[in-house]
Amino acid sequence: xxxxxxxxxxxxxxxxxxxxxxxxxxxxxxxxxxxxxxxxxxxxxxxxxxxxxxxxxxxxxxxxxxxxxxxxxxxxxxxxxxxxxxxxxxxxxxxxxxxxxxxxxxxxxxxxxxxxxxxxxxxxxxxxxxxxxxxxxxxxxxxxxxxxxxxxxxxxxxxxxxxxxxxxxxxxxxxxxxxxxxxxxxxxxxxxxxxxxxxxxxxxxxxxxxxxxxxxxxxxxxxxxxxxxxxxxxxxxxxxxxxxxxxxxxxxxxxxxxxxxxxxxxxxxxxxxxxxxxxxxxxxxxxxxxxxxxxxxxxxxxxxxxxxxxxxxxxxxxxxxxxxxxxxxxxxxxxxxxxxxxxxxxxxxxxxxxxxxxxxxxxxxxxxxxxxxxxxxxxxxxxxxxxxxxxxxxxxxxxxxxxxxxxxxxxxxxxxxxxxxxxxxxxxxxxxxxxxxxxxxxxxxxxxxxxxxxxxxxxxxxxxxxxxxxxxxxxxxxxxxxxxxxxxxxxxxxxxxxxxxxxxxxxxxxxxxxxxxxxxxxxxxxxxxxxxxxxxxxxxxxxxxxxxxxxxxxxxxxxxxxxxxxxxxxxxxxxxxxxxxxxxxxxxxxxxxxxxxxxxxxxxxxxxxxxxxxxxxxxxxxxxxxxxxxxxxxxxxxxxxxxxxxxxxxxxxxxxxxxxxxxxxxxxxxxxxxxxxxxxxxxxxxxxxxxxxxxxxxxxxxxxxxxxxxxxxxxxxxxxxxxxxxxxxxxxxxxxxxxxxxxxxxxxxxxxxxxxxxxxxxxxxxxxxxxxxxxxxxxxxxxxxxxxxxxxxxxxxxxxxxxxxxxxxxxxxxxxxxxxxxxxxxxxxxxxxxxxxxxxxxxxxxxxxxxxxxxxxxxxxxxxxxxxxxxxxxxxxxxxxxxxxxx
Numbered sequence: 001x002x003x004x005x006x007x008x009x010x011x012x013x014x015x016x017x018x019x020x021x022x023x024x025x026x027x028x029x030x031x032x033x034x035x036x037x038x039x040x041x042x043x044x045x046x047x048x049x050x051x052x053x054x055x056x057x058x059x060x061x062x063x064x065x066x067x068x069x070x071x072x073x074x075x076x077x078x079x080x081x082x083x084x085x086x087x088x089x090x091x092x093x094x095x096x097x098x099x100x101x102x103x104x105x106x107x108x109x110x111x112x113x114x115x116x117x118x119x120x121x122x123x124x125x126x127x128x129x130x131x132x133x134x135x136x137x138x139x140x141x142x143x144x145x146x147x148x149x150x151x152x153x154x155x156x157x158x159x160x161x162x163x164x165x166x167x168x169x170x171x172x173x174x175x176x177x178x179x180x181x182x183x184x185x186x187x188x189x190x191x192x193x194x195x196x197x198x199x200x201x202x203x204x205x206x207x208x209x210x211x212x213x214x215x216x217x218x219x220x221x222x223x224x225x226x227x228x229x230x231x232x233x234x235x236x237x238x239x240x241x242x243x244x245x246x247x248x249x250x251x252x253x254x255x256x257x258x259x260x261x262x263x264x265x266x267x268x269x270x271x272x273x274x275x276x277x278x279x280x281x282x283x284x285x286x287x288x289x290x291x292x293x294x295x296x297x298x299x300x301x302x303x304x305x306x307x308x309x310x311x312x313x314x315x316x317x318x319x320x321x322x323x324x325x326x327x328x329x330x331x332x333x334x335x336x337x338x339x340x341x342x343x344x345x346x347x348x349x350x351x352x353x354x355x356x357x358x359x360x361x362x363x364x365x366x367x368x369x370x371x372x373x374x375x376x377x378x379x380x381x382x383x384x385x386x387x388x389x390x391x392x393x394x395x396x397x398x399x400x401x402x403x404x405x406x407x408x409x410x411x412x413x414x415x416x417x418x419x420x421x422x423x424x425x426x427x428x429x430x431x432x433x434x435x436x437x438x439x440x441x442x443x444x445x446x447x448x449x450x451x452x453x454x455x456x457x458x459x460x461x462x463x464x465x466x467x468x469x470x471x472x473x474x475x476x477x478x479x480x481x482x483x484x485x486x487x488x489x490x491x492x493x494x495x496x497x498x499x500x501x502x503x504x505x506x507x508x509x510x511x512x513x514x515x516x517x518x519x520x521x522x523x524x525x526x527x528x529x530x531x532x533x534x535x536x537x538x539x540x541x542x543x544x545x546x547x548x549x550x551x552x553x554x555x556x557x558x559x560x561x562x563x564x565x566x567x568x569x570x571x572x573x574x575x576x577x578x579x580x581x582x583x584x585x586x587x588x589x590x591x592x593x594x595x596x597x598x599x600x601x602x603x604x605x606x607x608x609x610x611x612x613x614x615x616x617x618x619x620x621x622x623x624x625x626x627x628x629x630x631x632x633x634x635x636x637x638x639x640x641x642x643x644x645x646x647x648x649x650x651x652x653x654x655x656x657x658x659x660x661x662x663x664x665x666x667x668x669x670x671x672x673x674x675x676x677x678x679x680x681x682x683x684x685x686x687x688x689x690x691x692x693x694x695x696x697x698x699x700x701x702x703x704x705x706x707x708x709x710x711x712x713x714x715x716x717x718x719x720x721x722x723x724x725x726x727x728x729x730x731x732x733x734x735x736x737x738x739x740x741x742x743x744x745x746x747x748x749x750x751x752x753x754x755x756x757x758x759x760x761x762x763x764x765x766x767x768x769x770x771x772x773x774x775x776x777x778x779x780x781x782x783x784x785x786x787x788x789x790x791x792x793x794x795x796x797x798x799x800x801x802x803x804x805x806x807x808x809x810x811x812x813x814x815x816x817x818x819x820x821x822x823x824x825x826x827x828x829x830x831x832x833x834x835x836x837x838x839x840x841x842x843x844x845x846x847x848x849x850x851x852x853x854x855x856x857x858x859x860x861x862x863x864x865x866x867x868x869x870x871x872x873x874x875x876x877x878x879x880x881x882x883x884x885x886x887x
Contacts, residue, residue, distance in 0.1 A: 060201035074455035094119035111186035347393035365390035465521035468535040490548035495602035498540035559617035580615035650868040695730035747778020808842020
């Protein structure tokens with residue numbers, strides 16, 4: 001019996017020990033698995049949070065870099081249309097860019113790869129004049145930009161001014177006048193401040209919580225090199241790729257404490273697992289000890305099983321959540337049971353006080369009370385409750401709460417509700433941040449789009465008048481060449497230039513000039529049809545692009561209306577301003593429209609309108625084109641003649657009126673063509689004036705005259721002096737006197753003839769100073785063509801010339817018109833009174849010579865004595881001169 005009893009005891013012990021051991025093993029395994037799952041979930045949440053932060057940083061980086069690049073592209077677009085942009089214009093455009101919120105540090109323009117403009121200039125003065133081809137560390141990036149035709153973004157690089165920056169090289173191309181070939185203009189360089197870029201993109205702020213690293217495919221010029229943060233490759237980081245205009249960056253991030261740092265909720269979960277495991281194992285140990293009494297306590301064990309089921313449900317619910325608060329509502333009594341976490345969430349002390357539904361309602365935010373209570377009651381009826389609401393604590397703190405609950409009905413009848421609460425305030429705040437970041441990104445994109453539209457509008461319109469500019473006109477003409485204008489196959493171009501605009505601008509200032517341009521643009525808009533294209537192409541030039549639907553008659557009416565409208569006076573700040581316009585009109589037909597030639601034809605017609613007196617319009621014609629071609633040919637030949645010294649002096653002797661002795665010669669410019677033919681000034685002087693080469697011709701003649709004077713002096717031919725013409729442009733030359741000093745002119749041997757109608761009343765300070773210096777050099781001053789201009793006696797007295805030459809138009813009629821003879825006598829008397837020698841030109845007969853001598857003229861010049869001749873012929877004339885024969 002004792003043995004059997006001991007054996008049964010051992011069996012009972014074994015029977016109670018083995019199940020307990022098995023249960024402990026199962027609980028340990030289950031606890032380990034649950035712990036691993038909780039740790040994995042915690043790690044996933046950490047990675048999700050870090051990924052969210054990195055995504056926001058990536059979006060901001062891309063947005064900031066893109067916005068900076070877009071701002072600079074606007075400047076590049078303007079440079080492509082204004083290749084001759086000066087520093088003031090560049091600074092104005094660049095300052096507009098820097099007013100936008102950006103990370104730009106500086107921007108520089110390098111036409112032909114030499115930096116000539118930089119904004120801001122302060123701190124970047126050393127960059128002016130830098131040639132990229134002389135600096136290999138910069139030339140590689142510039143050359144890539146030239147070869148690819150696209151932006152090259154390099155960096156971050158250490159800057160000489162301090163700090164680091166991303167340097168973008170923007171190639172600038174100009175559209176050729178014909179074809180689609182692009183002309184390379186130069187490079188625009190922009191520096192993006194890296195530190196500011198990091199700060200504005202959130203990297204600096206995020207670095208306080210995370211370890212961040214950035215690897216760039218173009219960082220410091222080496223693909224894949226890390227240029228920011230520590231090496232995180234071995235720490236299983238979260239990564240994201242930043243798309244840049246030229247390459248990509250890879251952002252890596254990891255928590256500073258590492259991924260395996262167990263947060264508080266994980267330790268709470270482990271504690272709950274241990275606690276639950278203990279609750280599971282303890283009954284088995286107790287049950288093993290009470291195994292022999294199981295029959296006596298069967299009812300009590302059944303009750304314990306119910307309690308254990310309830311505890312297990314609570315434990316399972318707690319294991320599915322983290323940082324949760326548990327609560328239970330007894331539907332029969334209305335009493336609620338809150339754990340410490342629930343009391344903490346609702347801002348109440350965990351003192352074990354029985355709670356009711358009223359306690360919950362009092363802490364719910366007033367704005368959410370009605371909705372939360374309705375959701376609770378409706379959801380309980382359905383058997384499951386889920387609600388999000390806010391609670392307002394006593395100190396004013398607002399928390400966002402999420403509640404989930406289910407009905408408990410162990411006997412088939414709902415008696416209680418069990419639920420959980422957790423604080424989701426951080427998640428809501430994070431979602432709000434994400435929404436704000438999204439809204440900010442969308443707003444930034446809208447701003448960029450608006451900025452793009454503004455830049456495009458500014459690139460195609462004149463900033464002063466608001467009219468389309470030359471670039472817009474080129475595009476309109478291109479479309480006309482393809483499709484016609486206003487649906488028609490014909491197009492007319494009116495090239496308009498304001499007359500007297502320069503006088504208004506010079507006398508009343510640029511503000512008045514701008515006002516006149518604005519007024520002109522309004523007149524053009526109001527006078528032209530709605531379908532006409534009106535543009536300002538520069539300075540005081542405008543263009544009207546119109547259909548030729550009514551033929552030349554309709555275009556003439558339009559041009560007449562414009563001319564008449566522009567004649568009306570304009571009042572500006574009390575001043576009455578008057579100006580007119582000259583209009584050149586050219587037409588073309590699709591598909592034969594040559595845009596370039598159409599502009600040239602309109603310009604030719606405009607030139608003809610100005611040449612015929614201004615304030616009028618002219619149509620382009622084949623005859624006009626032929627005249628222009630002829631003028632161009634003559635201009636080309638004149639330029640070639642200057643290179644070949646083809647302009648030579650011919651000399652017409654001047655004779656003493658009393659003795660008929662040679663007292664001087666007048667040097668007359670002649671143009672020797674390659675064929676040997678000699679042309680007088682009438683054949684080339686007008687074109688030479690347009691080419692601004694009259695001064696060069698005058699200098700060439702003067703130098704040859706000086707050589708000839710020395711030759712005649714050596715040959716003892718007795719040529720006392722020579723008179724040469726001086727052009728208006730040369731008389732305005734500030735370097736005229738210095739160039740004359742270099743020629744070492746012998747005093748009294750050279751006289752300068754000044755045309756009366758141009759110079760005698762000249763008030764320009766430079767002209768007056770030059771004339772005074774010419775006299776001091778021993779060069780005589782003569783007035784040519786006197787009587788045909790507008791000189792006054794006072795101005796003649798001020799100038800005090802050495803000689804006065806009476807024009808041939810006054811000399812020729814003296815044989816038969818006594819009044820004309822008296823006029824010449826008056827001029828002679830004036831000259832004598834002022835101690836000025838009188839020269840009469842155009843003396844055709846000896847009868848003229850006798851009358852002029854009797855009237856008191858000192859010197860005679862004309863065909864009655866000798867014609868203009870070359871240097872060699874003049875030498876023969878001087879040696880063999882026979883006055884009766886010459887007469």
